[in-house]
Amino acid sequence: MEDERRLDGGINQVSQIGQTIRRPVGPWSASVHELLEHLEASGFTGAPRFLGIDQDGREVLSKVPGANPWPPGPVLFEPALLESAAALLRRYHDAVAGWSPATDAWQSPPLSVGDPEVICHNDTAPWNLIARDGAVVAFVDWDTAAPGPRTWDLAYLAYTLVPLAAPENLEPMGWPSPTPVHERLARIRDAYGCTQEQWHTVLDTIPVRVQAAYDTMRIWASEGRPGWQAQWEQPEPWRHGAGYLRDLTYIENSLDHWRT
Template sequence: MEERRVDGGINQVTQVGQTIRRTVGPWSASVHELLKYLEARGFAGAPRFLGVDQDGREILSLVPGDTPWPPGPMSGVLESAAALLRRYHDVVEGWRPAAGAWQLAPVAVGEPEVICHNDVAPWNLIARDGSVVAFVDWDTAAPGPRMWDLAYLAYTLVPLAAPENLQAMGWPSPTAVCERLARIRDAYGCTQEQWDTLLDTIPVRVRAAYDTMRIWASEDRPGWQAQWEQPEPWRHGAGYLRDLTYIETYLDNWKATLKSRS
C-alpha cells in the first residue's frame, strides 16, 4: 500500500491508507495504554491504537477532518478545543498506566492531577465543520496539572504572541486577548481557583516550552535539533522568548481587565 509522508513537525509521520504510522520510543507503551483506555471509555477525541507494523512503527487510526493550521478563520475552534480538553481531563482523572514510562519534560511542571496531552495547539487539532473533534500527536503525554495543559492551549490559540510574531504565524493582528481568554475559561469551565492558576501558569508554561526545546536539542533528540535550528525569526527559540516578554509585560493588565469584566 502506498505510503505518504505527513508533515509531523518533530516526529516522522506516514499515512498508509486510513492509518497513521509513527516511530516508537521508550514512552510509547504508556501512550498506547492511554489511547486504549480512552477508547474503552468512549472518548472519541483521540486516534485509536491499532498495533505495531512489520517495521516496528505504531499504527494509529486516521482521524478525518482538517488541521486548523495555519490558523485562518477559527470561529468555533477556541471553545470546542477548550471543551474537548475538559472532557479529556475528566475522563483520564485518576487513571495511571501499567507501563508508567512517559516522555517527561526536562523541567518542573507541578503536582500531577491528570495525564496531560502537553501539546494542545493548532497543529495537533483535528476539526470538522469548524469545531475541534480530536487531539493528535500524544507522544509527549505525561502526568501534570490540568492548568499546565490549558495554559498551552491559551498560549497557542488566543494566541498570546508578541505582535511581531503574529504575521509570521499567519494570525491576524491585533488579537482580542482578554475576550479570547474569557472564552477559553468559560468553555473549559474553570473554577475561580483554576482561573487564577491558569493566568499565573501561562508565562511559566511558555518558558518551559522554550527550555524543553533548548535542552532536547542539545541532547540531539530526533526532530528537536531541527526545530532549534529553524531560520529566523524562530532560530534558537527566539519566538518563544519574544512571546514570553510580551506576556510578562501585559499579564497584569489582562488580569485587571478580566477581573473587571467577571
C-alpha cells in the first residue's frame, strides 16, 4: 500500500494515500456522499468523487488535480481566480437546484440560515478551493454542506475571497492592503450572474453570514467538537473569534458605501 501523508489545516484529520483523500465520517456523511454522487452523475466536475469507505471506516475521495491557493499569494489576488470561483459556484448551485438526497441528514449550522433553496457548500472560501492555471476548478471539504439560500454561499465567497476583512486583519492573513473592494465585489456579482436585486440581497446577507460563522464556531466549540475547539482557542489576534467580530464591525460600517 502507498504511504499515507497527513494533510495540514482544517477541522478534520485528513490524509492522502496515492491519488485519494481519506477523511473521517459523521452522521451527515451519507447525505454528502449522495450529493457527490449526484454531482458526478450530472456532469459537474468541480468536486471530488466519492470512492467508498476504507478499512479504517474513513471516506475515500478522489484527489482533484491542482493546488490550493491558501495562504494568500499572488494567484489568489488575480481577477481570473475570483471570477472563476464565482462562476463555478453558480454552476454548482444550478446542478443541485431541485435535488435532495434520500438520507437528508446534514451537518447543518446551529442557527437559521434562511429558505432551503439549494444544498449550500457552506464553506466556499480560499482554503477550500482547488485551482489550475490560475482558475478555480473545484471546491473541496463538503462536510458542512446543508440546505440554504444561494446567497448564503455567495455572501461567504465574497467575504473570504474579496476579502471583506477589517484592515487590521488583512496583513496578519497575508492579504495586500488596501484591497480594491468595489472592483472585486463587481467581478463576483457579474461572474455569478446576479441581477441587481439579487446582488442587494447578497450584500444584506454578508453581515448575517459573518455573524453566523462566529456563532457556529462558538456554539460547536462549546459542545466540545475538537476541531472547532481548536479554532475557537487560536492565539491572538484570533482567539475566541475576535477576527470575525472585527470584520463584522468593518462590514456593518462599510455596507452602504459598497452599494454605490
